[in-house]
Amino acid sequence: MDIESYNKNLFHFLHTSPTPFHAVANTAEALRKKGFIKLLETEPWHLERASGYFVVRNDSAIIVFYTGDLKPWETGIKLCGGHTDSPCLKVKPMPELQNNTMTRLGVEVYGGALLNTWFDRGLNLAGRLVLRCRGKNNTPCLASGLINMDAPVAVIPSLPIHLDREANTKKTINAQEDLPPLLLTGAFSKPGALNEALLNAGKHIPDAGHEIEEIMGFDLFFSDAQPPFYAGLNKEIISAPRLDNLLSCHAALESLLLTRGTTPCLAILADHEEVGSETPAGARGSFLTDTLTRIVPDPEQRLRTFARSFMISLDNAHALHPAHAERYDTGHACLLNQGPVLKLNAAMRYASDAVSTALFRQLCQEASVPMQTFVMKSDMPCGSTIGPCISSATGIKTVDVGAPTMAMHAIRELTGNTDPHSLFKVLKQWFTTGAEPLLSLT
Numbered sequence: 001m002d003i004e005s006y007n008k009n010l011f012h013f014l015h016t017s018p019t020p021f022h023a024v025a026n027t028a029e030a031l032r033k034k035g036f037i038k039l040l041e042t043e044p045w046h047l048e049r050a051s052g053y054f055v056v057r058n059d060s061a062i063i064v065f066y067t068g069d070l071k072p073w074e075t076g077i078k079l080c081g082g083h084t085d086s087p088c089l090k091v092k093p094m095p096e097l098q099n100n101t102m103t104r105l106g107v108e109v110y111g112g113a114l115l116n117t118w119f120d121r122g123l124n125l126a127g128r129l130v131l132r133c134r135g136k137n138n139t140p141c142l143a144s145g146l147i148n149m150d151a152p153v154a155v156i157p158s159l160p161i162h163l164d165r166e167a168n169t170k171k172t173i174n175a176q177e178d179l180p181p182l183l184l185t186g187a188f189s190k191p192g193a194l195n196e197a198l199l200n201a202g203k204h205i206p207d208a209g210h211e212i213e214e215i216m217g218f219d220l221f222f223s224d225a226q227p228p229f230y231a232g233l234n235k236e237i238i239s240a241p242r243l244d245n246l247l248s249c250h251a252a253l254e255s256l257l258l259t260r261g262t263t264p265c266l267a268i269l270a271d272h273e274e275v276g277s278e279t280p281a282g283a284r285g286s287f288l289t290d291t292l293t294r295i296v297p298d299p300e301q302r303l304r305t306f307a308r309s310f311m312i313s314l315d316n317a318h319a320l321h322p323a324h325a326e327r328y329d330t331g332h333a334c335l336l337n338q339g340p341v342l343k344l345n346a347a348m349r350y351a352s353d354a355v356s357t358a359l360f361r362q363l364c365q366e367a368s369v370p371m372q373t374f375v376m377k378s379d380m381p382c383g384s385t386i387g388p389c390i391s392s393a394t395g396i397k398t399v400d401v402g403a404p405t406m407a408m409h410a411i412r413e414l415t416g417n418t419d420p421h422s423l424f425k426v427l428k429q430w431f432t433t434g435a436e437p438l439l440s441l442t
Helices: 005-015 020-033 193-202 243-256 285-294 299-308 356-366 386-394 419-432
Strands: 037-039 054-055 059-066 078-083 089-100 102-110 123-134 140-148 182-185 211-224 229-232 237-240 264-271 310-314 343-344 372-375 397-402 413-416
Touching: 005 243, 005 419, 020 054, 020 123, 020 140, 020 243, 020 356, 037 229, 059 285, 078 243, 078 419, 089 264, 089 343, 102 193, 123 243, 123 372, 140 193, 182 193, 193 211, 193 243, 229 372, 243 264, 243 310, 243 413, 243 419, 264 285, 264 386, 264 419, 285 299, 299 343, 310 356, 310 386, 310 419, 356 397, 372 386, 372 397, 386 397, 397 419, 413 419
Parallel strands: 037 054, 078 264, 078 310, 310 397, 343 372
Antiparallel strands: 054 059, 059 264, 089 102, 089 211, 102 182, 123 140, 123 211, 229 237, 237 413, 343 397
16 A cells, blocks of 8 residues: 555544544444454354454444464464544533523543644534434333534634733633633524434434434544645645544554464554543553453463563654754654654653564564654653553563654644554554564563
């Protein structure tokens, strides 16, 4: 797949995945088309050799694996992982705020969002609904499904400079007062308008039954309504929402779909990384270990599997900002379109060490892809990823890498037009090569 085709596919995935639920649904659909079989956590698993499977938890996290020869205690498992969530605004349970014939929706800030970028942009509304319905034979039932307005249905207007003369020098944002998006005005602004709109959207949910009686719950999020686009005179920059971390999820999916080797391969796309990962669908939860336990039921063989396995943890890396070079460590500043970024931290906020670094470096060399190295400035705190969560829980040797990114956690982020494809090439090398170059070191 060439760069242009790959990016076109990525753009579609980003735009049609405004929430983790949609990202997982789109991933599952792509897997079904390639013959992967869906497993249910509530049912027995009967795994066959050289077969592809996937399992979903909470509609927002997914694990995909290819069984190979089904002897992972002899070969280990090739793993990679990312997260499906991104910083955003989550709608409150009772959100409607009425004021002077205007309706706004109360929101909470999800994750470490760069809030100033959310103003004056068209905002889409999407997420998961749980409905009380009447099914066949008038039987009451609950149904859940996804909705996506796929339109700029709301906006957060800025206060004019005339009314805030210090807006360009001392701007502060109060999440409670400033962030509720404007949804309706004038005659359309009436109590219950959101509920009515959600009920109409719920009619398109396949399992909603013949009659929807009530919305019993929802997980709704605002997101940027504008699709991804190229920027720069030569289209060398990608501008898109949710690059952190759907870029990584897409690369994991596309590369694992190509694997047909003898070594078992697995990708975990976990939820809730931006808020700490401590949920059933998060990397600190039991999803991965539960799945690996069912793939390798014998405790002794499972521990041998962990000891032989290796994981590539995928999460975007900070690219050098041209106006703020002083915020980056000299010698470890990374650039767009210069290859994937290896991330290291002495406090192990990233899971990379000398051994895992060496394996990733060798993979890049084999894939003919350049590599960069990032270390946070010593006088600044370092973020983290799912890598330390999983490596500490399983003992699996792990490296943390990602695509270089500007404006991370803004409503729109930037990466290079070659960077997603470069990451994909390394992962493809990882999943398709039969060699285990550092097996003796792990």
